[in-house]
Amino acid sequence: MKLCEHCKVEVEEDSRSCPLCGNPIPPWTEEDRVTPEQLQRKAREAERSIRRWLLEAFSLMAVTGILVVLAADMASGMSISWAHYPVVFIAFTWVSVIMGALLSRRTWVYLPAQTAAVCLFLYLLDRFTPGPAWFLPLALPVTLLTGTVLALALVTARKLKLSAIGSVIASMTTGGVLAVGLELLINRHFHRSWHISWSAVVFGCLVLVVPLLLYFRRWLRVRRNEIRKLLHI
Structure with a gap:
């Protein structure tokens, strides 16, 4: 060039x-x-520069939003009252965006960090919300369950090197297990009992679809050459 x-x-x-x-x-x-290596290096440098600029711009907007909300709350009542909620939400969004930009390629660091951020966000909402506490008995178990199930699904997909259909099957199974776990926790919190109803229906429907997907994958493997000729690929 x-x-x-x-x-x-x-x-x-x-x-x-x-x-x-x-x-x-x-x-x-x-x-x-310019060699291809130099072009790749320049492209990476340009990408890092753009990412840094976007993060700085987003950080400036987040700080501005927090200051505006606090100023509006102080001007309306000379105290901090309703501003807790938007401030916590803006801060949580900022943390999530920063972690997504910095840790997007480090899944094993990103998932625990994001789970911890969600827990902190829900804990602060619980502290600022009047009424009975709901973080420890409900929000924390739900968040930990979701993070654990997603992490196990990711481990399974990477270890087994699943195909596209295999990944769909793993995702459906994960969704069914997550639905059952969520209903158990919700019923334990509100009704003081461990029982399931709608999540069993969801899990059963997902399980019934799995054999159909397995048959479809086998059908694709048998007729792969015919499909390629038909689609000219």
Whole structure:
């Protein structure tokens, strides 16, 4: 890649004059040629620069939003009352975005960190909400159950190197188990009993679909060549 010395537009290697301003282009040297490794490095640097700029802009908006909410609450009643909720929500959103940007490729760090952030968010909401406490008996078990089930599903998918249909089957099974666990925790909290109803129906429907997906996967393997010829791939 080379730039015109006059107008700074990019020119092709075999160009003798600039396509924009018409000035002559000096002969290329080895320094003007960019290797694929250099292009990849520049692309990564540009991506990091854009990500850093977006995170800084989002952080500025989050801080501005928190200050505006606090100022509005103070102006309306000379005390902090309803501002707790939007402030906590903005802070949680900021933490989630930052972790997603920094830890998106480190799943084993991101999942526990995100679970901890959700727990902290729900705990603060519980503290600011009048009435009986619901974080320890309900929100914490639900959050830990969800994080654990998702982590186990991720481990299974990676260890077994599941195909697309296999991943769908694993996701459906995970959803069924999660539904049963959530209903058990909810009924234990509100009705003081361990029983399931609707989650059993959900789990049963998902289990019934699994044999159909397995048959469909076998059918695709048997007729793979025919399908490729039909689709011209």
